[in-house]
Amino acid sequence: MKKYRVLHISPTPLVDSPRKISDCLNSFTNYQSDVIVFNDYPGALKGMFTVNALVFSEMKELCLSIIADADIIHIHNFLNSDQENIIFDHFRSDVKFIYQAHSPLREGPVFTEYATDDGLIQFDEKCVVAQYQPRLYPDYTIVPNLVTEHPCLNLLQDDELPVLLFSPAHTRTGGRWNDKTTSNLDRTLNSLEQLGLIKLIIASGYSPQDLFKVRARSHITIDEIITGAFHQISLEGLCAGNVVINNSDFFSNLMMKSIIQKDIDLPFYPVSSDNLERQVMKLVTDKELIRKYQNDSYTFYIDNLLPENLIKHYVDMYDRVIIND
C-alpha cells in the first residue's frame, strides 16, 4: 500500500502541536509525516520546540524538496504572503491542502479567518482544535490536540504536601479567550502556600519536556478558571495523573466528549471565580479527594485520550481528502 506523505507547515512552532501530530502519524499510522516551521520562537524559547521539526530559514533546500514531495500539505494557523508564495511555487499539482486553526478570531495571534474560499490556496478540508475554538469556526471539522508524553500516576502520599503547578503559557491579555489568571487566584494560591497547605510551583520558561517532568511529580494542575475553556495544559494534567482544575463550560466539555464519542463526565475539578477559595480549600485539605481525582484523571486519559487512538481523527480526515480525489 502506498505511503502518503503529509507535510505540516506552521509559521511558528505553535507550542509543538504540529510536531506531535506528525510524530503520531509516523509512529501509529500508514502516513509518513514531516514538520516545517517557518520561523522559530525568538529569545529563550529558541530551539525548545523545534527538536523534531525543520526550520525553513535554516534548511531551505531540504524544505523545498519536502514541499515538492508532499501528497497532503497541512497548514497550521496562518501564513503570510511570502510563505504562501513559497509553497505555491513548489507544491505538486495534485497535492491536497488542509487547514487547521489553533487560535481564535479577533484574538491573538490569528485575528481573522485565514482559510477563505477565495484565497490563493484552496483548502480541501478545514479543521479546528476541539477545545473552545470550534464555536468560532463552526463549519470546520473538529480534531483533538495530542499529548505525546508517557502517562504516569504519582499518587499523593499521606505524609506529603500536595504540589500544585500553575504554568500560564503567555501573558496576552484582552479579548474573550486570552486571560489566564486573576489577582484573586494569585492571592488564593499564595495564601495556601503561606498557610503550609500546598507547595506551589509557578512555572515559566520551561521546555515542554521539562515542564511535563515537573507536572509528573506534581499532584494538582491549574489550567485557567476565567474564560470557560480548557487548553493543552488540562490534557497534559490528565496524562500526568494530576487533579486538573479548570472552569470548562458546557460547550467546551461537549467538544471533548465529541472527540472521545462518549457521554461521560469529564474528570476535571471545576472551580470558578465565585467558589474559588472554598473549592480549592476543600480539595487541598482532603488527601483522599486528591487521590480520587488523580486516579480518575489517569484512568480517563488511558481509556480515552491515548494519542494512538486519537490520531484516527486526523487519519480519517486525510483518507477523506485522498479518496475524494
Next chain:
Amino acid sequence: MNRKLRKLRKLLLHPKMFFVDAKYNRLMKKNNEQQQDVVVSAVGNESSDVKKSISSIQITQPMNIGAMSFLNNVLKIELHKKKVINQSLGFSTLVLSDVNNKYLINKPYLGVLIRDKSFIGFKDKSIYVLDIGTSLNYKELSKYKVNKLFLETEFLRQKKFKEFRNVLDINPRTPAAILIKKSDPKIRFVCVITNKTSLEYMKIYCDEIDVLIVYKNLDYSKFDEVPRIIEMSSKSSFLGAVKMALIDNSYKSDCNLLLPILTATCNLPNIDKLNDSKHITGLIRLSYSLVGGLSFNDLILAETTVIKELYLRDNLYSIYKDKIFKAGNEQEKLKKLLLLTLKEGVFYEKI
C-alpha cells in the same frame, strides 16, 4: 505749527486721508462698534443657555482622531497622539467619514447625528471621526485579501482602536470598518445602509456586521446572519435606530439578570445564586446529552433537539431579541441563536 494750518496742509496734500480721519467719521465708527458690542452682550446676558448653545453650534465638529488610507496595496493608518478618549462612558463611537471634518455637518445622515447633542452617544466626548478618504482602491479587494491585509498590518494587530465600543459606517464603500472591527473583540460594527450600491457591496461582509440599520424597502435577505437588524421606514427613523443600536451595544445594566428565552416552567429555585455568578452569561437545560458529529454546526443542530430551556443575560437579550422573536422554524431559530451567542463568547452553564 498751529492746528488749523496742519489741517489745511493735510487737506491739500492727502485729501483722502483728511476725510477718513475727520472727527465726524471717527465718531460714527466708534458708535457703530459700540452698537455691535451691545448686540452681542445682549444675547450673552439674555440667558447662559442660549450662549452655550450658540458656542456649541460653532464647535460642534466631533474630534478627528486620524486618517486611514489604502494606496498601492499598502494600508496606512495615522492617528494623532494624545487625543483623550473617554472610555468610562462606554458609548465611545468611531465614525468613518470620507469628507473633511468641516463638512461633516452637511452630510445627509452623519450631520443628523452630529447635530443632536442631547444623546449621550453623540456628545463630543463619545463620538470621534476617522478620515478614510475617498480611495476607491479598496474596491478591488476580495474578502481573502481584506483578511490578509488585516493579518499583515501590524498596526491593526496592536489593538490601537480598543478604546472604541462601536464603529459606525454609513453606506460603506470600503472594508475600513471591518478592518477596525477585527482588531479587537469588543468593537461592534454598526452598519447603516440606505442605498442599493452599498447593500450590494456589503454582501460579502455580512458575517462581519454586528448591527445592520437598513431601509425597509431594500432587499436585505442575504444579511440573515447579522445578529441585529433594525429597519428604517423613512429618514426620520434614522436617528432613533442609531440610538437604539448604540444603547443596546453599550449600556450596562447594574443587575443584568438572566432572562428566560425558552422555557417550559420559568421556575428555577437557585436563580438568585446563578444571577450572582457573573461569569455565567447563559443557561441551558437539556433532556439528555448528545455527542458526536464532525463539526460544531452538526453538534449544535443535534443539541437543539434536546434543549428544553434557555436563559440569557439582559444585555445579550437586547442584542439578540430580533433573532428570538423572529417568526420561523423553532429549531432553526434556536440553532442560529446558539451559534451567534457562542461565537460572541457566551458562557453556558448546564442546569
